[in-house]
Amino acid sequence: MTMPPDLRYAAEHAKGFMPSGEGLALFHAALKYGGQGPICEIGTYCGKSAIYLGAAARQTGSVVITVDHHRGSEEIQPGWAHHDPTLVDPRFGKMDSLPAFRTAIAAAGLEDEVIAVVGQSGRVAGLWNTPLALLFIDGGHSEEPVTADYEGWAPHVMEGGALVFHDIYPDPSGGGQAPYRVYLRALSSGAFKEVGGEGSLRVLERVGPGI
Structure with a gap:
């Protein structure tokens, strides 16, 4: 399946830092x-x-829960x-990125597929108990937040589901190393x-316990 042209246009013109190739890899x-x-x-x-x-959620009959305090990393x-x-x-x-988010999702016509949860990731994770088909970690990129996101949310990825990381740079000259270290931790678990993967995006599949 391909991404509908109108939604691809909406994604590519929304504020953010994800290159189109990585965004399409995330979609797939x-x-x-x-x-x-x-x-x-x-x-x-x-x-x-x-x-x-x-x-993708529209095409698969799924739903996206997106978690952010919207005060900026x-x-x-x-x-x-x-x-x-x-x-x-x-x-x-x-x-406050919430108004821009709401505008982008409404303009894309995805308000039925995308549910915003406004709050600190760790607080929300402590209340979460639904198995996830895919978890995309792209919050704060320093050591503490990315580690907390992994520890709080990765256990909820179902076996056969996916854990996706953004901004993975094996070479320190490419970017910060905290997401890379947590990505390595996930693999070594x-x-x-x-x-x-595509660019700085990495797709991991859950194959067993051990997180």
């Missing part, structure tokens, strides 16, 4: 695994990757390279094997 991973159950995304930002996932705060001043709420002086 969600197509492959989404029919087994719900899809969960950690790190929503403005909805770019949620559109890729939502397009470290790398998009003021003074950092990826900061977008248009996302600052002047009333509170804080980042014996619970996952790598089955695909």
Whole structure:
């Protein structure tokens, strides 16, 4: 199956940092695994990757739960390279990507497929008990948040389901190393094997216990 042109256009023009090739790889991973159950995304930002996932959810009859506090990860705060001043709420002086996300998902026509959960990933994970067909980890990229996302959410990936990481850079000159270290931890656990990837995106399949 291919991604519908209107949804691909919506994804490519939404705010975010995912290259088109990686987004399409995410879409195809969600197509492959989404029919087994719900899809969960950690790190929503403005909805770019949620559109890729939502397009697959529509075709597989699945649903996407996307979790984010919408106050921005470290790398998009003021003074950092990826900061977008248009996302600052002047009333509170804080980042707020939720309005941009809602606009992007509504414009794409995916409000039935994509469900936003607004809150800290770890707090939400502590309440979660539904097996996941696919988990996409793309939240905070420093050591503490990416480790917490893995520890809180990876145990919920069903056997035969997928764990997908973004921003995996084996060479430190390419980017931060925290997601790469957690990706290696997942592989060394014996619970996952790598089955695909594109650019900095890595797709792992759960093959057993051991997380």
